[in-house]
Amino acid sequence: MDSTQTFRATPLSRIADPSREASLARLEALAHLLDSAFLIPGINRRVGLEALIGLVPVVGDLVGLVISSYIxxxxxxxxxxxxxxxxxxxxxxxDGAIGIVPLAGDLFDAAFKANIRNVRLLRRWMERSGGVRPNEIEGTAVRIDG
Structure with missing residues (x-):
């Protein structure tokens, strides 16, 4: 190594932080509970608590909006x-604006899954910025027969 080379330390903000990963895991669990925790038998469609809460007119939609805003x-x-x-x-x-419409809004809410979308967006940003380790490995798998 010659004396002109310098090494730069990786900024702390770029290192995966276990507490950030734990926060993201909690948000993913909450999004799953809100958007797809239950399977409707017969039609094999997943819905979450937000769709069920949204069946209560106005109040249910407001509660869902507040919980989604938490994310x-x-x-x-x-x-x-x-x-x-x-x-x-x-x-x-x-999600909130369409969800206010009786019945049609509830069906839309069960299909749109805003919370899962939002947590997925957050995870992608955190992976790209180095805040958390990638959830999936990018690349191509090649089978080698020996």
């Missing part, structure tokens, strides 16, 4: 950029 708030706490928070907020607002 956006946690994304802010985790350092998500404004553009990502805006996209997540639009998903929540769209």
């Amino acid at each position: 956006v708030g946690e994304a802010r706490r985790l350092g998500a950029p404004r553009w990502l928070l805006g996209r997540m907020a639009l998903n929540v607002a769209f």
Whole structure:
């Protein structure tokens, strides 16, 4: 090694933080509970608590909106950029606005799954920024027969 080479330390913000991964895991579990925790027999469709809560007129939709907003708030706490928070907020607002419509809104809410979308967006951003380890390995698998 010659004396002109310098080494730069990896910034702490780029190292996967176990507490950030734990927060993301909790958000993924919450999103699953809200959007796809239960299987409807016969039609093999998954729905979550938010769709069931949304069956209660107005109050159920507001409760679902507040819980979905919690995920956006946690994304802010985790350092998500404004553009990502805006996209997540639009998903929540769209879900809430359509969800207010009786019956059709509830069917839409069961299909749109805004919380899972938002947590997936957050995970992708956190993986790209180095905040968490990738959930999936990117690449191509090649079978080698020996």
